[in-house]
Amino acid sequence: MTLLPALVFLSLAALSCASTHFVLSELGAVGDGETDNTALFTSVLEKCSKLGGCTIETGRGRILTSPFNLTSNTILRVTTGSALVATDDKHKWALMSPLPSYCQGRDKEGPPYAPFIGGWGGHNITIEGGGGIDGVGGGGGEGGGPPGGRGGGGEKGAPFFSP
Numbered sequence: 001m002t003l004l005p006a007l008v009f010l011s012l013a014a015l016s017c018a019s020t021h022f023v024l025s026e027l028g029a030v031g032d033g034e035t036d037n038t039a040l041f042t043s044v045l046e047k048c049s050k051l052g053g054c055t056i057e058t059g060r061g062r063i064l065t066s067p068f069n070l071t072s073n074t075i076l077r078v079t080t081g082s083a084l085v086a087t088d089d090k091h092k093w094a095l096m097s098p099l100p101s102y103c104q105g106r107d108k109e110g111p112p113y114a115p116f117i118g119g120w121g122g123h124n125i126t127i128e129g130g131g132g133i134d135g136v137g138g139g140g141g142e143g144g145g146p147p148g149g150r151g152g153g154g155e156k157g158a159p160f161f162s163p
Helices: 001-017 039-052
Strands: 021-023 032-036 056-058 062-065 074-077 083-086 127-128 133-135
Touching: 021 039, 039 056, 039 062
Parallel strands: 021 056, 032 062, 056 074, 062 083, 074 127, 083 133
Antiparallel strands: none
């Protein structure tokens, strides 16, 4: 009988973390797939982290941004008909130290690029919705994202994840 109040408390704590709701398109994100929304998105991610979690929704359009990390107790909702799009600017992709399972020189010389959507040590993170995630970047061209198009191996503009 004492377990039930504890479960209710944990459920309410999880709900309160995600109760703050940010909609990127309503906050000024331009959904044309070409305008860089990194500053706005970074600001929302920082607020979400300080709050201990939140829900971030794309809203309308193709929201272009640099790679980012999600924090604990975060719901990222990619709205149906919208997409999160990785920037083609390779200078905005962080380089990582080679990992034993993804070592230097396997696909290219030098260290690997960080993922488009990442995170470290987080828990209770959800990515949901009927929209798409285009993490392919520019495929390694002169101004392109991660060399080799490491997001999903597809053509530029093709969604990496699309339900």
